[in-house]
Amino acid sequence: MRRRHEKRNFHIYYSDGKAYSEKQEIKQRIHRLEKYLDSCVGKECVPFGPEIRKYFHLNYKKDGKTLKLAEENTSAVEKELSLAGYFAIVSSDNMTAREAIELYKSRDVSEKLFRSDKSYLGNKSMRVHSDEALSSKVFIQFIALILRSRIYIALKEKSEKMLKKPNYLTVPAALKELKKIVMIRQLDGVYRLDHAVTATQKIILDAFGLNEGNVRYQAKEIENILQKK
Structure with a gap:
């Protein structure tokens, strides 16, 4: 059962990519609402929802039912756009x-x-x-x-x-590259590494605190095990 006064940590982030996509989405949504309201001008429309009332100032004719004019609430739209790209993560752990x-x-x-x-x-x-x-x-x-x-x-x-972001440091690409490190049986009947560890493989191994020496050591251990059989 969760304690009532459990501490919460709030982390606020901002992403340019997220901001761009969210701003585009907001603008498209406002545009769709604007087109819909244009089609309602001069007509008796059902009560508009909170989203329309938030982003538009609605003016009605004297009967209070027929839409006369819909004006964009620029301050509300600008406020929404200013929040684009921000998000928060809440954690109970420090x-x-x-x-x-x-x-x-x-x-x-x-x-x-x-x-x-x-x-x-x-x-x-x-x-x-x-x-x-x-x-x-x-x-x-x-x-x-x-x-x-x-x-x-x-x-x-x-x-x-790294200064440049290589495309081989993703999980699928890295695993595919490391799979190329193989042992084959040589003419003398001994299993050895097929080829030297490449520069790319060395970078990937370094991400896990490993190096070419670790690979050669493990290869030697496997070779010894296979020779005993």
């Missing part, structure tokens, strides 16, 4: 604004993954035949999402430290 936004983004990615990528969950059905199997499958998927979230944050932090 964290910095950066930590809060990164956590929000990682959770947002996971939620979108559940909603949009049905194939990740096995299309529309879970394709299991028992409650135990269902529980196990959902558990594994949640573990996968947690790992994906950690990978996303690590790559994001690495990208922010």
Whole structure:
């Protein structure tokens, strides 16, 4: 049960991209309302909703029912536009604004993954035949999402430290690049790395605190295990 006086932390953010899209949406909405009101001029219209009354000054004829003129409430519209791009995150945990936004983004990615990528969950059905199997499958998927979230944050932090934003520091691109690190069986029967770690792969590995030496060490360990079989 949540305590009544639990502390809340408010983090306020601003995004240029979000501001632009929201301003466009507001302007389009005002334009649609204006066209609708133009079609109502000289007619007896049903009572207008709060949105129209908020953004327009409505003038009626003497009967009080026939719309005579609709004028844009510029102060209300400008106030709405001035708020575009701002958003807040409320947290009960004590964290910095950066930590809060990164956590929000990682959770947002996971939620979108559940909603949009049905194939990740096995299309529309879970394709299991028992409650135990269902529980196990959902558990594994949640573990996968947690790992994906950690990978996303690590790559994001690495990208922010670089002067240029490379396109390979996204989760799908990074995993695709790291999959190229493979071992093959050589002519002498020993498994070794197929090729040296590339510059791109080194940057990706660095995001996780790893380097080429870690890769070669793991490759050597795998080689020793395979030789014993």
